[in-house]
Amino acid sequence: MLYLPGIRNSTDGTEIPPPKNATLPLTLAPNHAEQGAWWTTMTRSRGEMERLAQSLGTPIPPGPGYPIVHSLTPKYRSEAKPRSLSGLHGLDAFPFHSDCAHWKKPARYVLLRCARASSGCSGTQLLDSRALPLTPTDWTALEHAVWVVRGGSTAFLAPIVERTYPDAHDFRVRFDRGCMKPAHPTFASAGVILERAAHTAVGITVTWEPGLTVVIDNWRCLHGRDAASDLDLQDRELERVLVSGEGP
């Protein structure tokens, strides 16, 4: 039995409601009170953001040698690591993705804090997977699609949507074409289903100002970046912390 949005109970046909939101142990203002896919707050320093991250779980670096709080700045393709988002997209918009999709268990929370920005700098897009216009058949296709995930020297198979806590009606969305591709042509349509839904769904744009901090539920929410300009090259710097998740 699937417990995904819009999925019907096989016994009586009633729709199974989406899970109740997990409440963060924080006094943060949720952008969407009944959704709980992301939260915003202000932090005065990267240290304060790190403490916020510690209150959510265990902060983890994105790779060996990286600091827990690391900086994200727009880069030309030629200046970025080849397989990174900047390496693939440069200053173009970053498509909707989950962070660390190449990890067996992607980070549960992604904290982004604006270290520097001026008005006119590019925004970050957030999209709650539960707000996607997907039918029960679409959700099933996403859960059954087998994709190859490549991370460094390792590769493994994973669906785009995987249940994490079957009894708690919970699931995780993993999507990043930079490190994922269909294991067989028949599974390619699942990526198109997700991208089409993401294209028509209403997300929100985070307009950055120094100190603004966003906590993203990276298992539930996809995010992307608007196209960057010369102004962003000069003025835009975000700090990020990844927080590992509990459970499978």
Ligand SMILES: O=C(O)CCC(=O)C(=O)O
């Ligand atoms: O710069 C942004 O707005 C987001 C960047 C991002 O999503 C990433 O580097 O993974």
Ligand SMILES: [Fe+2]
């Ligand atoms: Fe990202």
